[in-house]
Amino acid sequence: MPCLLLKRFKSRRTTLPPESDGARDTTAPSATHHDRAWYIKPMFDFWQSLLAALERIAMLPSLIHSVFPRLPSRKRTRDAVRTYERTMDDLLREIQRLLEAPLTPAELMHMSGRLQEQFAPKLQASDICMLPSYNDKLPTGLERGTYLALDVGGSTFRVAVVELTGKQTNTKSMRIVTMKSYKIDNSVRHLKGTAFFDWMAEKIEAAIADPQVKKITGLKTFPMGLAWSFPVEQTSIRSGNLLPMGKGFRATEGTLGQDLSELIMAPCRKRNLPVHMDSIINDSSATLLSRAYEDPSTRFAVILGTGFNISVHLPVSALATSKYKGYPQKWLDEASHVLVNTELSMFGKNIFPTTRWDDQLNETHVRPDFQPFEHMISGRYLGEVVRLIIVEAVRTAGLFSGEMPEQLTELYSLDTGTLAAMELDGSKSLTNAATLFQEKHPLSKPPTYNDINFIRQVSQLVSHRAAAFLAAGIHSLWDLRIASEGLTPATAGYMAIGCNGSVIEKYPLFRELCQSHLDELTTASGAEPKSIALEVAVESAIFGAAVAVCCLES
Ligand code: BGC
Numbered sequence: 001m002p003c004l005l006l007k008r009f010k011s012r013r014t015t016l017p018p019e020s021d022g023a024r025d026t027t028a029p030s031a032t033h034h035d036r037a038w039y040i041k042p043m044f045d046f047w048q049s050l051l052a053a054l055e056r057i058a059m060l061p062s063l064i065h066s067v068f069p070r071l072p073s074r075k076r077t078r079d080a081v082r083t084y085e086r087t088m089d090d091l092l093r094e095i096q097r098l099l100e101a102p103l104t105p106a107e108l109m110h111m112s113g114r115l116q117e118q119f120a121p122k123l124q125a126s127d128i129c130m131l132p133s134y135n136d137k138l139p140t141g142l143e144r145g146t147y148l149a150l151d152v153g154g155s156t157f158r159v160a161v162v163e164l165t166g167k168q169t170n171t172k173s174m175r176i177v178t179m180k181s182y183k184i185d186n187s188v189r190h191l192k193g194t195a196f197f198d199w200m201a202e203k204i205e206a207a208i209a210d211p212q213v214k215k216i217t218g219l220k221t222f223p224m225g226l227a228w229s230f231p232v233e234q235t236s237i238r239s240g241n242l243l244p245m246g247k248g249f250r251a252t253e254g255t256l257g258q259d260l261s262e263l264i265m266a267p268c269r270k271r272n273l274p275v276h277m278d279s280i281i282n283d284s285s286a287t288l289l290s291r292a293y294e295d296p297s298t299r300f301a302v303i304l305g306t307g308f309n310i311s312v313h314l315p316v317s318a319l320a321t322s323k324y325k326g327y328p329q330k331w332l333d334e335a336s337h338v339l340v341n342t343e344l345s346m347f348g349k350n351i352f353p354t355t356r357w358d359d360q361l362n363e364t365h366v367r368p369d370f371q372p373f374e375h376m377i378s379g380r381y382l383g384e385v386v387r388l389i390i391v392e393a394v395r396t397a398g399l400f401s402g403e404m405p406e407q408l409t410e411l412y413s414l415d416t417g418t419l420a421a422m423e424l425d426g427s428k429s430l431t432n433a434a435t436l437f438q439e440k441h442p443l444s445k446p447p448t449y450n451d452i453n454f455i456r457q458v459s460q461l462v463s464h465r466a467a468a469f470l471a472a473g474i475h476s477l478w479d480l481r482i483a484s485e486g487l488t489p490a491t492a493g494y495m496a497i498g499c500n501g502s503v504i505e506k507y508p509l510f511r512e513l514c515q516s517h518l519d520e521l522t523t524a525s526g527a528e529p530k531s532i533a534l535e536v537a538v539e540s541a542i543f544g545a546a547v548a549v550c551c552l553e554s
Helices: 004-012 031-037 040-058 061-067 074-079 088-103 105-124 194-208 211-217 260-270 283-294 329-334 356-364 372-377 379-397 416-424 431-440 449-484 502-506 510-524 540-553
Strands: 145-152 156-164 174-183 222-228 232-236 239-242 275-282 298-304 308-315 337-341 495-500 532-536
Touching: 088 105, 088 379, 088 449, 105 449, 105 510, 145 194, 145 540, 156 194, 156 211, 156 540, 174 194, 174 211, 174 283, 174 540, 194 211, 194 260, 222 260, 222 283, 222 540, 232 275, 239 260, 239 275, 260 275, 275 283, 275 540, 283 298, 283 308, 283 337, 283 495, 283 540, 298 449, 298 502, 308 372, 308 449, 356 372, 356 379, 372 379, 372 449, 379 416, 379 449, 379 502, 416 431, 416 449, 416 502, 431 449, 449 510, 495 502, 495 540, 502 510, 502 532, 510 532
Parallel strands: 145 222, 222 275, 298 495, 495 532
Antiparallel strands: 145 156, 156 174, 232 239, 298 308, 308 337
16 A cells, blocks of 8 residues: 555646647646747647648658748747647656656566676675775764765765764754865866876864864874775775775776775875874765664664665675675684675666656666666766756657757756756746746746646656665665565664765655655565655765774773
């Protein structure tokens, strides 16, 4: 039974008439939204029925384009009498069918099972995913200390002084004393090899030159922890070999496989910076540590912003012994569990059903098939899938009366944040959503209610699909954990998941929808209701980098 929230979500969308009436803009709420078209519509209807009749006789689409060829000026393009291959309703109905069909509990359960089949060989051998760390224990929440925390994300590098004070009543146990953020734009992203790490050292130097930081450090060197939002092959708790980086970075050119700690520390030493690298950890594992510091029932963490990943705390035996090559015997003798960076973004090829828009996205991607799961759900791609649908709707169904909004034919020009803001407009008229869209992607005339309503419905469908696929991914790892702990769904008990990243934290209804699907899947597997809770872990990458260092000291 779909839960209340899913029902509410579905009721947000306009119900489409089962059959097309051949006219555009049939979903407008009132005649006032047809202002521009009240006198044009009968004319359109006349032309459309005439052309439809001709089309039936003579297979006309190409002929229509020769009668009404592409018109150069924007105004003429918009206002010209044109006919389209299909109505907006027909297109929306198809989009809804394609995006919603795979979201039944049975389909999602099947995907979860197939994902587990893909995990099996990677848990035996893979140097790019299912990566064990050297962190075996989770924090107790009592650890204390002040640390320099670094967070290298896809678009910002942040350097913060973090203070951990342990659990106390009425005060926060983690505090950012001071933080500096440095934008990572394309010029930084494209820095090759050691040039990128020189840039990092320069920013660390600038951050610790702050008098507030100097006062805290005194004469000591600063213990430093790094949250790295890319895969890394750990070689100790404080070192790891650089693996291929996604997100458009070129720092691995000439440095691939080198020690990340040394790559950062060498330019820091050159600048005589009073810092030493004590811990390196993937950002998803940092999120897990940070959330576990506050909530001891945390066992997983999800990062879902520009990128996507899940970190899990698993029994050591869940991974083949070959995955612990080079680990000290002492660690192997003592560790019962290990924090694993799954790099879940890399799974899912041939599991998640793709649409023609997903296929287009993959074909034009710089690394097609590298992170298929990420392509379906992360903030970098939700906007892109909606953009591809909009472009098709303008060309084939007359969205915006056939006028292509500015820049919208450029790859990645539609920001997922714009869609989230448009979805937040709960007004009947959708004026704010329309104004925002017009600001970002100007048209010669403001978009109509129906244009904006279409975009909102498409983005709801795309984001809902993402939330459901994420639930399938979490379920598959939950099943893996239960089996490797020797438990059953019924005896697995309660578990919390730390969540961080713009999509899971801020996209309207995203986390709630994911939670609903997850509840459906876990109860269908035989678990107690509400046995998994998705909890927001604010600033957890930066906090987690500090928690990782303090865990070493306790
Ligand atoms: C990277 C992961 C990272 C995630 C979230 C992915 O693209 O491969 O290492 O954890 O993004 O930042």
